[in-house]
Amino acid sequence: MSSTPSSAADGAPAAGASLTPAFSPLYQQIKGLILHSLQHGEWKPGEAIPSETELAARFRVSQGTVRKAIDELAAENLVMRRQGKGTFVATHAEQQVQYRFLKLQPDNGDVRGEAPAERTVVECRRVRASADVARALALRTGDAVMQARRVLSFAGVPTILEDIWLPGQAFKGLTAGQMAGYQGPTYAMFELDFGVRMVRAEEKLRAVLPDPAQAQWLAVDTSTPLLSVERLAYTYNDAPMELRRGLYRTDTHHYHNELS
Amino acid sequence: MSSTPSSAADGAPAAGASLTPAFSPLYQQIKGLILHSLQHGEWKPGEAIPSETELAARFRVSQGTVRKAIDELAAENLVMRRQGKGTFVATHAEQQVQYRFLKLQPDNGDVRGEAPAERTVVECRRVRASADVARALALRTGDAVMQARRVLSFAGVPTILEDIWLPGQAFKGLTAGQMAGYQGPTYAMFELDFGVRMVRAEEKLRAVLPDPAQAQWLAVDTSTPLLSVERLAYTYNDAPMELRRGLYRTDTHHYHNELS
DNA sequence: GAGTGGTCTAGACCACGCG
DNA sequence: GCGTGGTCTAGACCACTCA
Secondary structure, three states: OOOOHHHOOOOOOOOOOOOOOOOOOHHHHHHHHHHHHHHOOOOOOOOEEOOHHHHHHHHOOOHHHHHHHHHHHHHOOOEEEEOOOEEEEOOOOOOOOOOOOOOEEEOOOOOOOOOOOEEEEEEEEEEEOOHHHHHHOOOOOOOEEEEEEEEEEEOOEEEEEEEEEEEOOOOOOOOHHHHHHOOOOHHHHHHHHHOOOOOEEEEEEEEEOOOHHHHHHHOOOOOOOEEEEEEEEEOHHHOEEEEEEEEEOOOOEEEEEEEO | OOOOHHHOOOOOOOOOOOOOOOOOOHHHHHHHHHHHHHHOOOOOOOOEEOOHHHHHHHHOOOHHHHHHHHHHHHHOOOEEEEOOOEEEEOOOOOOOOOOOOOOEEEOOOOOOOOOOOEEEEEEEEEEEOOHHHHHHOOOOOOOEEEEEEEEEEEOOEEEEEEEEEEEOOOOOOOOHHHHHHOOOOHHHHHHHHHOOOOOEEEEEEEEEOOOHHHHHHOOOOOOOOEEEEEEEEEOHHHOEEEEEEEEEOOOOEEEEEEEO
16 A cells, blocks of 8 residues: 555455456545454554544555545444544443443433433353354354343333343353443443444344243233344444344333434 | 635624534535525436536535535435436435335345335325324324325235324325325325425334234234334424324334444 | 644546446 | 546644643
């Protein structure tokens, strides 16, 4: 990667082997380099990354090109800009929005204030991955995974029952205490204690009836319809790192979504 | 708005009356002007807007400033860029994604192919707004609204039951034939026949049990949990223009959502 | 006042679509 | 070959933060 625009495609495949020229703008390549540093922990969550000028010097491109790269990273919530201060590695802790991935809201607007949910961890143990869990997490059936089950209550009312599966390798030693004790988002604990940062997620929603055990945890009867939310959360690289199956009570809360 | 940077805040409040200086970047002001033209139909959905160079000349700013304004409009899906061709007013018709706001997907991936839903319009009539409908649509109780009810089926299986409310004034003369007959998204028909373009929407999801009538329309029994989706769709200006209450069967489909 | 991100400009060149 | 959006640069100045 030199400083002349004409060599912007330096990273392209070698001599004529490719049908699609795979032209890649310089700023995309810079973005890739910054992303690489993020993945490999050159800067930790919450820390500032080098200034645009500094990165421009390091990569031998103009500040405007670095800016466009960082613009995209900021749009993807991987990085947070603060005018006058710098650009910071995004983190699930100390973020203005506490539960970024939780779309359940109380029916009576009341912002997202609402006491930040009491957690009861029902269990947390090391198990072997079933076929479907393994497939979701890109593991092999029988591989070690950590499994946790917990109940979240709002104002004393049990509202969410969740089962969580995590790859055993990355989350070796996870305890019920960690799942319960940490103040703030569980994903913030994952960053601090395991160095795993969840970057994006996909959810599949369905309406279901609970089985008797589930109904008991949520203090409803088995004829109460519940919102089933299956979430697959990814870290950098689109690597799946968490499978979560949740049951939400939607009598006092609703799942809120914005479309555009 | 002159061409010197120092007058970038031309649109700010008059002499010292404001506590918050309300500095507004030039590109935001340009964005506002383009938005105004979009709202007032200077360019119709699907048409090209003037080139960046042309707009830069019209507004007496640099092409880069226009570009940044259009960048934001494109990010909000109000406008679509096509390299080499131009920038086009976004439309719900002829878009690569047919049903942009419909997040229901068949369980067996199968892309979004799946035959584009047979529509059965059950009713479509002019009624007086109830209190809650009026509040949602920013009308007064008793104002005229159009109400439609329909069933969407996939592969012959009734899957969605929807009630739709629209402001009577803007949608005067809407018929069941229009709701049923139009090929493609209903929102495309709204653009063509009523000049109303839906720009964004909010949805509230819940798990519910159907009443006997609803169950019959969806060919399920009253103990089958269904996904209740209440959508409020907005046109330009954040003006609410449609209330939609849907019941989704989630035995063969699921509601898919991306978080980031 | 020094440093950071944010805005604005002007000009050169590239990739794409189409006649 | 022309016009469009897309990339890249370089430099000036503005707004914000903090010491």
